[in-house]
Amino acid sequence: MTRVPLERKVLNENDRLAADLRQAFLRYGTRCVNLISSPGSGKTMLLERTLESFEPGRRVAVLTGDIQTDNDAQRLARYGFPVRQITTGGACHLDARMVTQALAEWQPDAIDLLLIENVGNLVCPTSYDLGEEARVVLLSVTEGEDKPLKYPATFHRADLVVLNKVDLLPYVPFRMELAREYIRRVQPDAEIVEVSSTTGVGLDAWRRWLDAKASVEQTFGSGRPLDRALQGPL
Amino acid sequence: MIEEAPRLMHEMSIAGSMLEAVRAEAARHNAHVLAVGVKIGELAGVDSESLLFCFDALVQDTDLAPLSLQIERLPWRNRCRQCAQDFAVQEYRTECPQCGSPDTEAAGGQELEFAYMEIEET
Numbered sequence A: 001m002t003r004v005p006l007e008r009k010v011l012n013e014n015d016r017l018a019a020d021l022r023q024a025f026l027r028y029g030t031r032c033v034n035l036i037s038s039p040g041s042g043k044t045m046l047l048e049r050t051l052e053s054f055e056p057g058r059r060v061a062v063l064t065g066d067i068q069t070d071n072d073a074q075r076l077a078r079y080g081f082p083v084r085q086i087t088t089g090g091a092c093h094l095d096a097r098m099v100t101q102a103l104a105e106w107q108p109d110a111i112d113l114l115l116i117e118n119v120g121n122l123v124c125p126t127s128y129d130l131g132e133e134a135r136v137v138l139l140s141v142t143e144g145e146d147k148p149l150k151y152p153a154t155f156h157r158a159d160l161v162v163l164n165k166v167d168l169l170p171y172v173p174f175r176m177e178l179a180r181e182y183i184r185r186v187q188p189d190a191e192i193v194e195v196s197s198t199t200g201v202g203l204d205a206w207r208r209w210l211d212a213k214a215s216v217e218q219t220f221g222s223g224r225p226l227d228r229a230l231q232g233p234l
Numbered sequence B: 001m002i003e004e005a006p007r008l009m010h011e012m013s014i015a016g017s018m019l020e021a022v023r024a025e026a027a028r029h030n031a032h033v034l035a036v037g038v039k040i041g042e043l044a045g046v047d048s049e050s051l052l053f054c055f056d057a058l059v060q061d062t063d064l065a066p067l068s069l070q071i072e073r074l075p076w077r078n079r080c081r082q083c084a085q086d087f088a089v090q091e092y093r094t095e096c097p098q099c100g101s102p103d104t105e106a107a108g109g110q111e112l113e114f115a116y117m118e119i120e121e122t
Helices: A012-028 A043-053 A071-077 A096-103 A152-156 A166-171 A176-186 A203-214 A226-231 B010-029 B048-059
Strands: A002-005 A031-036 A060-066 A083-087 A113-117 A134-140 A160-164 A191-194 B031-041 B068-074 B077-080 B086-088 B104-108 B112-121
Touching (some): A012 A096
Parallel strands (some): A031 A134
Antiparallel strands (some): A002 B112, B077 B086
């Protein structure tokens, strides 16, 4: 028996596809945001309010992932922007291959902002890079403020944490300062916004964060051409 | 097929990716792989027991069996941006144990990497 070194990442195929996506996004100036949360934290409703607030003609598109049904895509399509459902048929997370396939029929240079709603799950999407520029984790106040400590891997990778459903604060024992402290412990660099999609509180701050993301000066990648990255054989 | 396995746990997808890699490496070395070693960080979001369960479930009844998975867990480590101290984070205490600064950044714990294979020439 011989022991031989094997030095590579386990998910290097996903990482390779995600790197291709990232390069394509850079080349075309597409800002990609990956939204992750438990089921029922309010990802879809936040996206509805977000799309509703965009002027017509805004070059925004949405990919939404679910294990079953295209209910979310139907909800999101009402706002007149391109929406595509990714139905994973069992998988608890999106991966870079699914995103690549879903984008294949769109003109990537026509999208300035790509919002990806991951499958509702606070664990599984964590390991899968989708080529996003920023990762947003939603935590609703009905879930309990210790979620960042229970799911540190997920919150550790967050660029922004949206504390959602703050309109319900009077009715639930959620300690906002403690939640913020737990997020800071797990990821001190994460920005935090408090939002209610129902009342509209905090949506301005969320929009400002998104718009700041969307207006970062365009950088051009070099390497694999986009048509191969987005449409070539997987 | 590995890709068609149910993936309600992401550990199943990860186990599937591991087996694809093992299969390729076995062919490259023209050898039977007896064991594969991986390093998994505390912040990788991967549960060892689930991964072992999925791995064994996917391996059994394939030409790769018997194949064992050996997991080394790596701790969550941060580095201080002020004094450069590298330290293991315990009990979510991310402040620097040397200088007390709260300004620290991740230095380890997200690993999800292969380390080695034990092979037998065929």
